[in-house]
Amino acid sequence: MSKDKIRYKATIAGKEYTIIGARSVKHLQVVEKTLDGQLQQIEKLTKGLDPERRAVLAAVNAVSDQIEMQIKMQSMEEEIELLKQQLDTVQQNELNEQ
Template identity: 80%
Template sequence: MSDKKIRYKAKIAGKNYTIIGARSQKHLQLVEQTVDEQLRQIEALTSGLDPERRAVLAAVNAVSDQIEMQINMQKMEKEIEELKQKLRESNMEHVD
């Protein structure tokens, strides 16, 4: 990731936005597509909600997914450390 910020023109839920960030244009395009798709899915399921509430639901879903991924990453990091410890112990047994 570069520290250089770029301006990316996005269209999400029919509205134009300028996203400024240090991510690649390809990354920002994927973000645009993902958010737009999620908002369309939420709209299809909750047609009575106004756009602001649909946006809040999309944000809640995104944060929920992020927290779940962080928990999974912490579990994997713990498993890696346990495997490293077992490997060290196994190597010590072979030295003796």
């Protein structure tokens, strides 16, 4: 294990897990709290669904959110590139006018 990785003990859905990674403890605490909250919400909405299926639903939600964020990020990157091009054009026009 590399020295920049940490071991973090998380309790999710009443079970303890050891997470090994390079993220900060604060980050892992937020992940733990968020996931545990999502699983509790899914449990309330889907009475009788077994824990494995609830975990799969939480994973589906997480992947869906990730894809949505990737699409937004790509759109923002394209907008930034367009704005850079527009800025370059304005700067070139100002230079040509001088």
